[in-house]
Amino acid sequence: xxxxxxxxxxxxxxxxxxxxxxxxxxxxxxxxxxxxxxxxxxxxxxxxxxxxxxxxxxxxxxxxxxxxxxxxxxxxxxxxxxxxxxxxxxxxxxxxxxxxxxxxxxxxxxxxxxxxxxxxxxxxxxxxxxxxxxxxxxxxxxxxxxxxxxxxxxxxxxxxxxxxxxxxxxxxxxxxxxxxxxxxxxxxxxxxxxxxxxxxx
Numbered sequence: 001x002x003x004x005x006x007x008x009x010x011x012x013x014x015x016x017x018x019x020x021x022x023x024x025x026x027x028x029x030x031x032x033x034x035x036x037x038x039x040x041x042x043x044x045x046x047x048x049x050x051x052x053x054x055x056x057x058x059x060x061x062x063x064x065x066x067x068x069x070x071x072x073x074x075x076x077x078x079x080x081x082x083x084x085x086x087x088x089x090x091x092x093x094x095x096x097x098x099x100x101x102x103x104x105x106x107x108x109x110x111x112x113x114x115x116x117x118x119x120x121x122x123x124x125x126x127x128x129x130x131x132x133x134x135x136x137x138x139x140x141x142x143x144x145x146x147x148x149x150x151x152x153x154x155x156x157x158x159x160x161x162x163x164x165x166x167x168x169x170x171x172x173x174x175x176x177x178x179x180x181x182x183x184x185x186x187x188x189x190x191x192x193x194x195x196x197x198x199x200x201x
Contacts, residue, residue, distance in 0.1 A: 003100040004110060010093045016056055017086040018122045019132075026052060030059035030067040039070050040077075047078060053125045060090045060118035071121045075139065081123045085134040090118035 016027065026046045028039055046052045055074075059067030075081050096110040122128070128135060 003098055004096040005099050006094055007097045007109075008095050010095075011060065012091050012093075014090065016058070016122075017088065017120055018056070018084060021056070021122070022054065025054050025056055027056045027058055028070065030057060030063045030070060032062045032066070034063070034066060036066065036070060036073070040073055043070065043074060044077065047074075047125075054122060056120060056122050058118065058120045061092070061116040064117060064119045067119050067121065071123060074123055078123075078125075080138045081125060082128040082138055083124075083136040084122045084128055084132060085136070086120045086122075087134075088118050088120070089115045092116055 016025075026043070028043050030039060043055055043057075046055055057067050057071050057074075071083070075083070092114040094112040094114060096112065098108040098110075101107045130137065
């Protein structure tokens, strides 16, 4: 194979695995070499400027992890998105060309069929059918502290309220821990040992 060079890779075009998609839905095809910032800038523009309700991220092979990263960033930035994830296999066709054919013989091309895992993730502002496989509901806003800062003006009041509430329990726990530590110490402490010789005198 050292004489062969990959000349092109094509993936079979397959319809998106989601029912009832609007015909103009944007599909972000994530490639291994794609820059996440470029993908996200485009995707955010679609959702925020063009007002798209749904967007699909898809990637296969080594681009799968990058696809998932894009989706997680999108969910963090926009919040309240319903998600459906479909994982399947895709066939890639790789065409390899012989760089060093034998004299007099025609140049040989090799076509290799490769099965690679492929992921398709649909993000939607509108509710999706929660019974379909791969459905994930939106994450609750209050569970994510990072989103508080991004929601707007009411951050100071809401975030401090959120902070004050969980604090009392840990403080009480600390007190009880201190007490437990002091109780066993006192019988062995210096005060008691000094006193014992006094009784004998």
